[in-house]
Amino acid sequence: MSIRTRLLIIAGLIAASIFFLVPRTITLRERDPQTGVMMDRTEKKVPLKLGLDLQGGMHLALELDQSKQVSADPKRDLDLALTVLRKRIDEFGVTEPLIQKVGDNRIVVELAGITEPARAKAIVQRSAFLEFRITDKTNALEKVLPAMDRTLRSLGVKSETGAAGKPSAVEQLLGGDTASTAAKPDSGKTAAKPDTAKTDSAAAIAGVPSILRSLIQPSGAAGTAIPGEYVVPETAFPRVDSLINLPPVARQLPRGVTLRWASAPTSVGTESVRFLYALDVRPIITGSNLEDAAAQLDPLTNGPIVTFQLDRAGGRKFGEETGKHVGDYMAILLDGRVQGRPPVIQSRIGRNGQITLGNKSLQEAQDLALTLKAGALPIPLKIVEERQVGASLGSDSIHDGIKAGLAGTLLVVVIMLAYYRLSGALAVAALALYILFTVGGLSMVDATLTLPGLAGIVLSIGIAVDANVLIFERIREELQHGKTVRLAVDEGFKHAMNAIVDSNVSTVLTALFLFQFGTGPVKGFAVTLIMGIIASMITAVFVTRTFYLIWLDRRPAMSTLSI
Amino acid sequence: MTRFFANANYDFIGIRKYAYGVSALIVIPGLIFLALAGLNYSIEFTGGTLLQVEVAKPVDVASLRSGLDAQGLHGAEIQNFGAPNEYVIRARVAKPGTDANDTQATAAAVSQALDAALGSGTYTVVRTEAVGPKVGGELRQKALLAILLSFVAVLAYLAYRFEWRFGLAAVAATAHDILATIAFIAVMRLEVSLTVVAAVLSMVGYSLNDTIIIFDRVRENLRKHKKEGFEDILNRSINETLPRSVLTHGTTLGSLIALTIFGGEVIRPFALVMFFGVFTGTFSSIYIASPVLMAIERRWPGPAARGHLGAAAAKPVPGERKTAPVG
Numbered sequence: 001m002s003i004r005t006r007l008l009i010i011a012g013l014i015a016a017s018i019f020f021l022v023p024r025t026i027t028l029r030e031r032d033p034q035t036g037v038m039m040d041r042t043e044k045k046v047p048l049k050l051g052l053d054l055q056g057g058m059h060l061a062l063e064l065d066q067s068k069q070v071s072a073d074p075k076r077d078l079d080l081a082l083t084v085l086r087k088r089i090d091e092f093g094v095t096e097p098l099i100q101k102v103g104d105n106r107i108v109v110e111l112a113g114i115t116e117p118a119r120a121k122a123i124v125q126r127s128a129f130l131e132f133r134i135t136d137k138t139n140a141l142e143k144v145l146p147a148m149d150r151t152l153r154s155l156g157v158k159s160e161t162g163a164a165g166k167p168s169a170v171e172q173l174l175g176g177d178t179a180s181t182a183a184k185p186d187s188g189k190t191a192a193k194p195d196t197a198k199t200d201s202a203a204a205i206a207g208v209p210s211i212l213r214s215l216i217q218p219s220g221a222a223g224t225a226i227p228g229e230y231v232v233p234e235t236a237f238p239r240v241d242s243l244i245n246l247p248p249v250a251r252q253l254p255r256g257v258t259l260r261w262a263s264a265p266t267s268v269g270t271e272s273v274r275f276l277y278a279l280d281v282r283p284i285i286t287g288s289n290l291e292d293a294a295a296q297l298d299p300l301t302n303g304p305i306v307t308f309q310l311d312r313a314g315g316r317k318f319g320e321e322t323g324k325h326v327g328d329y330m331a332i333l334l335d336g337r338v339q340g341r342p343p344v345i346q347s348r349i350g351r352n353g354q355i356t357l358g359n360k361s362l363q364e365a366q367d368l369a370l371t372l373k374a375g376a377l378p379i380p381l382k383i384v385e386e387r388q389v390g391a392s393l394g395s396d397s398i399h400d401g402i403k404a405g406l407a408g409t410l411l412v413v414v415i416m417l418a419y420y421r422l423s424g425a426l427a428v429a430a431l432a433l434y435i436l437f438t439v440g441g442l443s444m445v446d447a448t449l450t451l452p453g454l455a456g457i458v459l460s461i462g463i464a465v466d467a468n469v470l471i472f473e474r475i476r477e478e479l480q481h482g483k484t485v486r487l488a489v490d491e492g493f494k495h496a497m498n499a500i501v502d503s504n505v506s507t508v509l510t511a512l513f514l515f516q517f518g519t520g521p522v523k524g525f526a527v528t529l530i531m532g533i534i535a536s537m538i539t540a541v542f543v544t545r546t547f548y549l550i551w552l553d554r555r556p557a558m559s560t561l562s563i
Numbered sequence: 564m565t566r567f568f569a570n571a572n573y574d575f576i577g578i579r580k581y582a583y584g585v586s587a588l589i590v591i592p593g594l595i596f597l598a599l600a601g602l603n604y605s606i607e608f609t610g611g612t613l614l615q616v617e618v619a620k621p622v623d624v625a626s627l628r629s630g631l632d633a634q635g636l637h638g639a640e641i642q643n644f645g646a647p648n649e650y651v652i653r654a655r656v657a658k659p660g661t662d663a664n665d666t667q668a669t670a671a672a673v674s675q676a677l678d679a680a681l682g683s684g685t686y687t688v689v690r691t692e693a694v695g696p697k698v699g700g701e702l703r704q705k706a707l708l709a710i711l712l713s714f715v716a717v718l719a720y721l722a723y724r725f726e727w728r729f730g731l732a733a734v735a736a737t738a739h740d741i742l743a744t745i746a747f748i749a750v751m752r753l754e755v756s757l758t759v760v761a762a763v764l765s766m767v768g769y770s771l772n773d774t775i776i777i778f779d780r781v782r783e784n785l786r787k788h789k790k791e792g793f794e795d796i797l798n799r800s801i802n803e804t805l806p807r808s809v810l811t812h813g814t815t816l817g818s819l820i821a822l823t824i825f826g827g828e829v830i831r832p833f834a835l836v837m838f839f840g841v842f843t844g845t846f847s848s849i850y851i852a853s854p855v856l857m858a859i860e861r862r863w864p865g866p867a868a869r870g871h872l873g874a875a876a877a878k879p880v881p882g883e884r885k886t887a888p889v890g
Contacts, residue, residue, distance in 0.1 A: 053829075061698060067662060117691075125667075382665040385698045390689035393615070400827035407825055411817030419810060452758050455822055455830045456765075459837065462818025463769070466811040470776070473807045476566070499779040502724055506775060507768035509720060510713040514764050517709035522761045529765070 003553060006546040013538070014433070017440025021047040047443045050112075051450030051524055054398055056391030057112040058120060063105055065382035075104060077378040082107055087374035088123055106384070117388050119367065127335045127380045128371035130287030132318075133260075135228035135329040135342050136278035140257045142230075145213045147252045152211050152243060215240050216276060226329050226342055228279060234265040234272040256281050263337035264358065277338050279331055284321040286376075289314025291351075293372040295365035298356065304365035307354045308372065315351030323348040334368070401454035408458050409435075412465060420472055422562030426547045427468040430539040434464050437535035442528060450524030460532035466503075467540030470496040472563055485561045489548050493541070500541065504533050568805040575801045575849050576794050576857070582850035586739065593746020602749055605756035608703045610696030611655035612669045616677065618648050618686045627652075630676035635659040636669065645828035649689070652677075666693035706760045710741075713764060717771060725778060726867070728859045733774045736852035740770045743843045744836060753832045762833040766840025769815070773808065773848040780804050781856070785867045793860060793871040797853045812841055 027040050052059055062085075064071055064078060071077045082101055089097045089109070098110035114120050215236045219229040232240050243249060244259060253259070262275040293308040310318055322330070322345050329342040332355050340356040357365050412431065416424040438457065442449065475492030483491065508530055515526035552558065606613045624641050631639045636654040644651040657663035658672040670693045677686060694702075714734065721730030744763055748755060780800035788796060819841070822834040860868040 063664075065665065067665075121667075382662070383667050383693070384664050384695040386666055386670065386691060386693040388688075388691040390687070393689040397827055397829065400825055400830070404821045404825035404830075406821075408818035408821035411821060412814045415810070415814050415817060451827075451829060452761055452833065455758075455826060455833055458822050458826070459765070459815070459818050462815040463811070465814050466772075466807075469807050469810045469814075473804075473810075476569075476806075477803070480569075495783075499776045502779060503772035503775045505724075506717050506720060506771045509716045510764050510768040510771075513709045513713035513716065514761055517705040517712075518757065518761065522757045525758075525761050529768075 003546065003549050006542070006549070010433075010543055010546060013437060016444070017436045020440045020443040021436075023047055048439065049446065049448045050394070050398075051448045051453070051521060052110060052112055052387065052394075053389050053451045053521055054394045054449060054454070055113055056389050056394040057110065058114055058117050059385070059387040060109045060111075060121070060124060060383055061102070061385035062107045062109065062124070062381040063384050065380045067382075069379055071379045074379075078105065078107065080378045081381060084375045084377055085109060085124060088371055091370045091374060092120065092123055094120075107381070113391065115391070119363075121383070121386075123367055123371060125381055125383065126367075126371050127377045128287065128368075128374070129333075129335050129376040130290065130372055131283035131333045132285050133279040133281075133283050133331050133333060134325050135226060135331055136257050136280065137227040137328065138254075138257075139218075139227075140254050141216070141228070141259065141276075141278040142218055144252045144254070145216060148244070148249050149211045149213055151248050151252060152246075155246070155248065157211060157243070212240065212243060219275065228277055228329070229342070230276040230278070231268070231273045232276050234274050237261070237265075237274045240276070253278075260331070260333060260336060260338050262341075263334065263339055266341075275338070275341070277331055277342070279333075279338075283333075284325075284330070285310070285314055285318045287372060288376070289317070290372055290375075293369040295362060295369040297362065301356075304357050304360055304362045305354045306357065306365050306369045306372065307352065308369075310351045310353075312351075318353075319348050319350050397451050398454070401451070401458065405454075405458045405461065408461050412462055416465060416468075420563055423472055423475075426544055426551075427465055427472070429547065430468060430544045431461070431465060433543055434532075434535050434539040435461065437538060438528070438532050441531045441535060445527070445531070447527045447531070448524055449528075450521040452521045453524035453528040456525045456528040457532065460529065460536070464532060464536040464539070467496075467500045467536055468544055470499055471540065471544065475561070475563055479561065479563070485558050486552055486556075488561070489552065493545055497541070500537065504537060508533055566806060567809050568802070571802045571805050572798075573802060573805075574798060576797050576853060579850055579854045582846070586743070586846070586850065590739070590743050590746055593750055594742065597746055597749040600749060600752075602745070602755050603752050604703075605754045605759075606653060606655070606692050606694050606699075607757055608699050608706075608755065609655050610663065610694050610699035611653060611657075612666060612673055612694075613654075613690070613692040614652045614670070614673050614677070614688055615644060615690035616650050616652070616686045617646075617689050618650060618681060620685065621647075622650055622681065627676065627680040630680040631673065633679075634672040634676050636672060636676070639673075664695035664697050666695050669693065702757065706757065709760070710764060710767075713767065717767075721775070725782065726865055728863070728865050728868075729778050729782075729856060732852045732856035732859060733771060733778065735855045736774050736847040737767055737770055739847045739851045740766065740840065740843045743847075744840055747839045747843075748836065751835065753835060756832070758829070758833045759836055762836035762840070766837055766844060769837075769840060770844030770847060773844050774852040776807065777801055777804055777848050777853065778856070781853075782867065785871060789870055791871060793857055793868055796871055797857060801849055801853065808845060812845055815841055 023046055029038055029040055062081075064074055064081070066074075078101065082099065085107065086099050089099060089111070094111045094114060096112060098108070100108055102108045109124055111120055215232055217231045219226065219231045241261065257278050258281045260277050260279055262277070265272045265274050267273070289310045291309050291311040291314070293306055295304060295306050297303070298305045325345050326347060327345065329344050331338045331342040332340065334355075340358055343356075355368075357368070409431070413428050416427050416431075418424070420427060435457075438460070447453075471492055474496045475488050478488035478491045478495075479485070511526045511529040511533070515523055515530070518526060622641070627641055628639065631637075631652075631654065635658050636656060638656065640651075640653040640655075642651045642653070643649070652673060654669060654673055656669075657666075658669045661668035663669075670691065674688075677683075714737070717737075718730050718734050721733050741763065744766060747753075748759065753759060777800055780803055781796060784791070784796045784800050784803075788799070791799070816838070819834050819838045822830060823838065826834055861872060864872050
């Protein structure tokens with residue numbers, strides 16, 4: 001191969017590396033999330049994608065949470081969840097999110113550069129199961145409260161009001177000790193209210209101390225009587241929740257009625273209370289019929305609302321059902337919690353409706369609209385792995401890496417120049433090309449640069465000169481054996497080849513296994529290692545050789561070599 | 564021209580007994596320590612929750628710990644991390660009564676304890692890692708598999724390029740390196756994270772690299788110097804590659820020193836493991852790989868070494884065979 005051809009190849013490699021390293025803007029044709037119109041979007045293509053550990057971001061691994069609801073077909077539900085998550089995250093507006101299935105039971109979500117991790121997590125995890133149910137008009141809960149209390153007593157649960165002493169062990173177990181101690185003063189307060197006193201005295205007549213009866217009151221006293229609505233002091237909420245969910249207690253409820261809590265506490269006067277609703281078991285409609293949702297500010301109250309539109313079939317069904325229930329109250333449930341107080345059905349409702357969110361922010365309303373629109377998760381998801389790096393920590397890591405890289409390079413350059421003089425300078429020039437080729441090559445294969453990857457580059461700078469060192473030492477030996485400069489160089493390269501190839505192949509093999517089994521950051525390390533080895537082979541064997549050829553060509557009569 | 568160790572002629576193989584002693588002095592106490600204290604696995608492998616926080620004022624460690632205890636997170640580690648205003652909190656147990664594989668409850672409990680001890684808003688979480696024990700177990704398995712399979716692959720490659728005797732000797736040296744490195748990690752109480760596993764594998768690659776370069780020279784010298792004994796061939800090869808070893812290890816250590824000093828807290832364990840790896844790799848190439856190769860060749864002479872063993876056999880070293888299964 002002539003020197004000319006060699007130089008052309010090197011120039012080509014340099015040009016290619018630079019080409020891949022120049023930031024480009026590419027134009028993408030995408031659907032605008034707000035309007036749904038196809039739009040051209042220009043995106044800046046950065047030369048090296050940074051991993052989450054360097055640019056900041058969040059990595060989540062999710063699995064189906066079957067603790068409350070068992071999936072009939074986990075494979076299908078996971079695929080469904082994947083589609084729903086894709087839609088949600090698209091709407092959330094993260095650039096280049098990664099959402100993929102790993103194995104057959106896990107979804108990995110990677111969101112780079114997000115600043116509100118908690119919000120992103122909520123959007124990913126929210127089930128967004130919307131349903132509408134008519135409230136119970138038969139006072140079903142009130143009627144069965146004494147029966148429930150009897151059941152509780154037979155289970156050994158004691159009342160906390162009245163002369164009850166310390167909570168029993170069972171009670172602590174059931175109610176949780178924080179809840180029961182906190183409930184004490186408050187339930188006393190409730191008892192002071194007139195209607196509570198009435199129930200209490202009724203209980204006294206029957207000779208039955210009340211447990212749930214003293215904690216659960218019909219909300220009638222508040223003036224706006226909504227059938228099926230009950231009031232529980234917020235402090236007693238966890239305890240009551242655990243008591244009414246005990247299977248023997250829950251069995252007391254008549255068929256066709258179910259209990260659901262309000263999503264947030266409400267203040268009544270100075271007290272904070274939680275509404276509990278007795279509802280029809282059968283929802284009149286669910287979110288699967290939802291076609292569109294949007295967040296707005298209610299022009300009257302200035303509070304955030306989510307308006308929604310049902311699809312044709314849903315609209316028909318909703319109209320029919322609401323037509324039958326004019327004058328009844330309809331609870332809007334999201335993920336099993338009642339949103340706001342159930343409104344009365346004035347007349348038949350068509351395809352459009354709205355959800356009032358109370359004292360939530362507009363952003364929360366937007367997030368809710370987004371998740372509703374993207375659809376409900378078939379089964380809730382649980383986060384089995386979370387990694388999150390703040391953007392500032394990431395940029396610190398980059399600075400540290402660059403500092404270490406510069407210091408390492410400087411040390412290597414000094415050692416090579418001091419030891420090999422002019423030949424060392426050739427090696428340093430080759431090292432500069434090595435760094436360029438490595439980074440360019442990484443950019444070419446669209447590799448993601450991670451923190452261990454960055455460390456790998458710094459380390460490889462030290463190791464990359466090994467091939468040069470092997471060659472130089474060989475040349476020195478040949479010179480020592482009295483060979484001419486030209487012959488020594490030729491022989492040196494020839495004899496060093498075996499060692500260079502064998503040692504590099506074994507390193508590539510270990511790197512391949514790292515790549516295969518590692519996770520994100522470690523994969524990044526393996527890729528830089530492999531790319532580094534390829535670049536070092538090219539520069540040490542081909543580039544340095546070319547430099548020597550040029551050098552010897554210029555001075556054919558050279559009798560000593562600066563090495 | 565500057566030359567270190569030009570025409571060096573040290574009797575490396577002759578003093579191998581002393582080298583075994585040195586190796587035993589490092590590896591045996593290290594392994595005893597390992598057996599007693601175990602390895603300090605990172606959250607990634609054990610499962611648990613890690614929060615790195617940047618605080619405005621110094622943390623009252625005791626009150627933070629009691630806050631964590633109140634959440635049921637007993638035995639959490641609270642550590643200063645790099646800068647004086649940065650702390651790392653590691654909770655390896657899940658919040659009682661919650662599904663350990665659902666990492667959110669524990670992460671929330673740590674945040675609550677932080678709010679209580681430091682006051683909410685006075686700190687920022689700069690890094691979170693929460694790994695369920697299931698994921699951790701999978702990672703552990705994968706890491707082990709990566710190490711074992713890369714071992715097999717390298718052995719196969721060496722057997723193909725050289726012959727099985729060389730491959731076996733190289734693997735013996737590598738096994739020694741891994742043992743020594745694990746002992747080092749145990750004694751230094753370094754946290755075994757995925758990055759450290761990556762460092763161990765890189766160290767394996769680097770050490771093999773070194774062994775291969777010596778073996779390559781051995782193969783060449785076996786052809787070139789037909790009359791020399793095997794021990795002399797080994798010594799000659801090690802000496803001839805000595806300048807290369809010194810220089811390459813020098814530049815590699817240069818890079819690693821830079822990484823240790825400037826690379827930041829997360830990378831430091833990686834750099835330290837590699838740093839140790841450079842030394843043990845060099846040592847094992849000379850004192851494990853070469854003597855093991857000699858022992859194997861004496862017992863099952865290969866075609867390349869056959870002519871050289873007569874001279875070596877003339878001055879047999881007592882007790883040679885016993886040293887064969889080193890590492």
